[in-house]
Amino acid sequence: MSHNVARRGRLTAVLGLLLGMVVALVWAVPAAGHQRSEPHPRPVPPPQKVATATGHGGAVATLDPYATQAGLDVLKHGGNAVDAAVAASAMLGVTRPYDGSIGGGGFFVIYTAKDRTVTTIDARETAPAAATPERFVDPATGLPLAFPDARVSGLSVGVPGLVRGWEAALEEYGSKPLRKLLEPAHEVAEGGFVVDAEFQQRTVQNLEIFQDFPATAETFLVDGAAPEPGDVMRNGDLAATYELLGRRGADAFYEGELARAIADTVTAPPVARDAAGVPVRAVRPGDMTVADLADYEALWREPTVVSYRGNQVFGMGPPSSGGTTTGEVLNILEGFAMSDLPDEEVLHLLIEAEALAWADRNAYVGDPGFVEVPVAGLLSEEFAATRRDRIGPTAAAKPVPAGNPQAFQDRAALIVPAAVAGEASTTHLTVADKFGNVVSLTFSLEQIGGSGITVPGYGFLLNNQLTDFNFTAAVANDPNLPDGGKRPRSSMSPTIVLDDRDRPVTAFGSPGGPRIIGTVLHLAINQVDRGMTLPDAIAAPRLMNQNGANTFYEPGIPIEALARRGHAFTLMNPIGNANGVRFLDRKTVQAAAEPERAHGGSAGVLRPVR
Structure with a gap:
């Protein structure tokens, strides 16, 4: 059961936040999980949101002002475009968690000004080793599963790739440690961000699914309902997960307790039960193992041109x-x-x-x-x-x-x-730094809210990217049927x-x-x-x-x-x-x-x- 906190804290004046005025709020924390004896930090006011900006020294464009500001802060303190892209993508996992996060994967296109070349990183999710071409065919009927049943299941979850993608990009081109780049997102996850109309709308679209998974409901809902614009949302579990990744690096995601928690969530989705102990939703289990996570690699690939x-x-x-x-x-x-x-x-x-x-x-x-x-x-x-x-x-x-x-x-x-060097709930960000380096990064959970299943105690949703495979052959010699270790x-x-x-x-x-x-x-x-x-x-x-x-x-x-x-x-x-x-x-x-x-x-x- 998730111990993250996401409780309503309506600000008395949203305009005051926009002007940088912060209201002190005290939040209750369950006496378990990532418990803290001191009060939560104050919520982080939303930065000003503008659609166009022109200037010097670097630029960031994202779907969300918190993420744009995180990227700009990294550039301001001497980071490069890759550093800023990682910081902005981590922030999007907090403030736009239904679109893309560490529970999913994506693709990096990177231009380096020093040698004027473009490289790409494939951090796409992979199917577990046990996957077969009949993954989304109902064995009882021989027919493909209905999409909603396939999506909200362990079958749809691919091994997440974004964290290995961060690692690959930073090892090759970064100038800041992952720990520093996760600090802005950690601060907002712990202190809270102000809900906007887009966040509310996307929560409402997934409300019936989110309500059926206790960890998801506790992390993203307010008393079982969607938050309203002006509410403050916190995600203490995700803050602790970012702290873990900052201390131990990407290996902490793919090995150890977090990898076990992901695999357990996929193979036994933690669905809510009614008063009689019956699951409120039939959710098919997946077959991901800790070995699937340990074996995951982000791949350097030549770009198309x-x-x-x-x-x-x-x-x-x-x-x-x-x-x-x-x-x-x-x-x-x-x-x-x-x-x-x-x-x-x-x-x-x-x-x-x-x-x-x-x-x-x-x-x-x-x-x-x-x-x-x-x-x-x-x-x-x-x-x-x-x-x-x-x-x-x-x-x-x-x-x-x-x-x-x-x-x-x-x-x-x-x-x-x-090998790594040394479609939809999706998000995109673009960064350029003062040196002329550029990052174009798209990452995703697939549907808005992914599979709808949150890893209990860790604060992030898992993807449903394997539904990007064709459920049955769409063309002769179909190149996009599921298989073990394959990327959709x-x-x-x-x-x-x-x-x-x-x-x-x-x-x-x-x-x-x-x-x-x-x-x-x-x-x-x-x-x-x-x-x-x-x-x-x-x-x-x-x-x-x-x-x-x-x-x-x-x-x-x-x-x-x-x-x-x-x-x-x-x-x-x-x-x-x-x-x-x-x-x-x-x-x-x-x-x-x-x-x-x-x-x-x-x-x-x-x-x-x-």
Whole structure:
């Protein structure tokens, strides 16, 4: 049973907090677990939240002002972009715990100014060794499980990778110890943060699930209900977990008592029981072992890269489909003079190119440790030309068939597994430092709230990333069926764009499950082809086609004109929740986040200019 405290402490004046006035509150603590005899520290007031910031010395953009401030504080005290990214991601695990945390995994794309190169870290979750392709098939019926039953179960939980990802990034590029970088998040987890409308809304969306797991209810609910804006939430268990990681490093997560607690939670999900002792929800157990945790490795991989209008667009390769799918779409669109075309034509071409690339994604992309992914073929300009030839003036009937990138697989594969050096509840952050280093990091629990299962006594939710596998074969020789040790396919698309001198131009990414790819494509096209600033590119309406009969769209898209070309549409609002940085010149950088979507994001720079 969790001993974390998350109790209502409504501030008498939220405006007072915004001005830096803190109200002293005394909080009761259960006499067990991470007990403390002294009163809790005072809650940390929310930093000012702005969507765009321009200046010098470094920049941070995230989904949350606490996380942005944590990154900026690290930069202020001499840390670099990798240091700041780790601090900001740890903070997001406190203030945006349903989107991404140490209970999940993700992908790092890192630019180092010293040698002008881009590297990537695959910290994606893995299936336990006992997993089989029939993991999500009901043995009683032979049919795939209903998604809600698969999600809220031990079966859906992959071995978390984020902490090993932190370790890999810091060992190679960091300048501060993990202990120091976790201090800001530890302070807020222990002292408390102020709930906003977005936190409340996401809690409400998961309320019925959270109520069924005592550790989750005690950690994230207030007397069994969702907190309200202005409430203060604390997570003493997570603060203690961060303290443990700070003292003992990443090994403390993958070995010892914490690893045992994770494995026990997965194999015997701690669901609530009624007065008769009957579980209130049927929750299928998983099969994760402490050996699965001990065996986990974050992998260094070569990035994907394509040339687009003289820029080099770097992304994440398999098991993410972000880099290959985004790259293929851009290669297809390279053959059209996009900047000279009206909006309707640009959007038509984007829909058609997305459908073609998604057909290829579904047919070929999976974990490169288990399937041969024809990355070179998918990203070849010659293959793109064959796909471009299929685009006409009107909408093609969808789904369209996959192409044959194997015919263009004539150079060494770009993506190879390597040992670590020396879709959706997802979050993204982008950081640049004064040296010109850049980090684009996307990490996730999958659904909002992941599996809904909290590790008792440790304060974090576990992911449901294994539901990113196909439950049954979707295509011939399906590359994305479950298997022991395999990483599920992802759509996460952290992106960095360099100029022809290998210097950063812009970097960005987004949460949003499969719609991440469409969001990232809009940001690229809006900036490169349509001449938008980064803030305008983020704010503009979006659409996305996943090789389906209907295209998802946001208000503001000219669907009437596109419908005359044969396109059909389904409203989805919002699509993505982007942020990024853009280098305006050698010294000036701009951070930008959503001004409206999902109640807006947070951008900051170290030394602002008007």
